[in-house]
Amino acid sequence: MRIDAQTLRELELFEGPEGGTSIFDGFIRTLTKGGERRLRKRFENPLKTLDEILTVQQTLRFLRHEPEAWLPSLSGRQERLIEEYLFSGIETVSSGWRALAAIQGLKQTFIYRHFDQIEVGCQETWRCLRDFHQLWQRHRPREKTPLLEKIWGQAEILFSDQQLQAVWKPKPSLSFGDIFVFDRLFRAKCFSQVKQLIGLIFELDALTSMSQICKELRLNFPEFENHSEPQLEIEALVHPRLIQAIPNSIKLDSKTHFLVLTGPNMGGKTTFLKACALAVYLAHLGMGVPAQRMKLTCFKGLMTSLQNHDNLELGYSYFYSEVRRVKQAAELIRQEKQVLVIFDELFRGTNLQDAFDASLEIIRRLSLFPQVLCILSSHLIELVPQIQNLPGMQFFCFKVTVHKNSFDFDYQLYPGISEHKIGLAILKSEGVLELLEP
CATH class of the missing domain: 1.10.1420 (MutS, DNA mismatch repair protein; Chain A, domain 3)
Structure with missing residues (x-):
């Protein structure tokens, strides 16, 4: 299975966050x-x-x-x-x-x-x-x-x-x-x-x-299906580095191959995306996975786009780095067909209108590839009316309960769309706005 350096880095497989322990470090028992x-x-x-x-x-x-x-x-x-x-x-x-x-x-x-x-x-x-x-x-x-x-x-x-x-x-x-x-x-x-x-x-x-x-770690060995149609079904999936993690399930196949994930900041979207990618990766090592049950086909490639950066040396802006990453995904799809692609918020490096238009065009085209399983998280819920009738679409979300001065996240995946917007509320609860009062 093809996997590139950026995907390895984003999944923290060999480089932990801020120089900390990587996934590989935690798995060494030699x-x-x-x-x-x-x-x-x-x-x-x-x-x-x-x-x-x-x-x-x-x-x-x-x-x-x-x-x-x-x-x-x-x-x-x-x-x-x-x-x-x-x-x-x-x-x-x-x-x-x-x-x-x-x-x-x-x-x-x-x-x-x-x-x-x-x-x-x-x-x-x-x-x-x-x-x-x-x-x-x-x-x-x-x-x-x-x-x-x-x-x-x-x-x-x-x-x-x-x-x-x-x-x-x-x-x-x-x-x-x-x-x-x-x-x-x-x-x-x-x-x-x-x-x-x-x-x-x-x-x-x-x-x-x-x-x-x-x-x-009580990793369970996944069951592989030997057929040409892509499949990814995971029950009670958790991230292997989290203690007392909340398990979630996911199912994608050629008929429902595109999952759109919405939810508030801090709700668990990025962690869930990483957990999905890690499960597929570990399965392709022949190892067990952090899930109660997993059934999948053999993938030709795995690519994530979770943390793009600008590149001063090459003169790339943040947005251009995002565009290049989407292009790399498109090239992988053209070369390998049966791949899993995971995006965490497309086109964050531009204005809302450009992000909306560009995201819509990419989603429309990806929906036409039933051999490609795609998971995309997004805050642009305005996209939903435009994409809900595209081939293979399904929608899941994380939710939040908002109190006067706090937030409760249950980190549970639900069918549907989340319309919670708590960014400003988080700023207020952290006292950021008060610090900036003249």
Whole structure:
């Protein structure tokens, strides 16, 4: 699924608000930095096909029951020592014979004084590989998912390398000569194989982390429909970062593909839009979603327009940045067809009449693409009479109860249109107008 940098930024996937915690930061459960890098790579690349999504989903379901049983023991400290050792650049001995290697190793010990680093790094690498080999043997006969079978198959090829057979032989510890023989293996002759095996450990760490967060946050795995008509149905959806969030539901398909969302400021519109986009995004990672139930088709693209900015370097005004974003959405629609597009208030950077006219033209054209699911929030309720009979339109809103000096928001989604306008009332309640009295 295609997703661009602005959408990633607006959903706070890798950059939290004002430098705070991002969605990704909150989802990290990896034991190693290498596992975290593999996890981030998965998050940066949502899956494109239904088969890929279901394959990962099946594996996360499988790992959910006993995640620790499928992960080799590799601590962050051990990972750091191994990485520093493997990429140290220290010269290895030239002989693979234990006695001769030990003699050559004396040079490293007494002349270059590298023995401590070589000993610690080699021992930790040896233990790490042997732990993975034992785990691989233990689970080899067990029934596994296709993705785990693929990892086990890759590991089998590497474990079967004739040059590495001495590593798997029972041995309580490494002798002085063993250290230099294995050091030559790990950092010279079989460096590529060792890197690949450790990479498989990182991949298991990433998958286990994804499974663990699904279990910890009680994320439910969505159901994917395999047909050409777009569909998005979510029951009891919440934003994963909110505590005691109010759940809401949504349904879009080719017959009702355009949802217009209205409501007062602070009523929950933007948070709901982000929650919808995040659910679709997580589903395309193969993960569970923060909803009671979700059914959808595989989307080719996801794009949001929630926080446009002017660009002084490029000379773009706020309004022109909005126009460019709508153009990017139109280009995505032309290229991919089956996409989800989410707009939070079109054309805020211009006067009301221009915003009305431009919004109306964009909505009219988007309504003619039943393969595109669109959610648009707007304060321009004057648009409603002009668009209510367009193909595929549906209207939902958030409401507010206004008291003399306060407002009550229930953050519940209702069918229909909200005509509440409380901007001036909020200014008054915050005492802003009093501060500006001469």
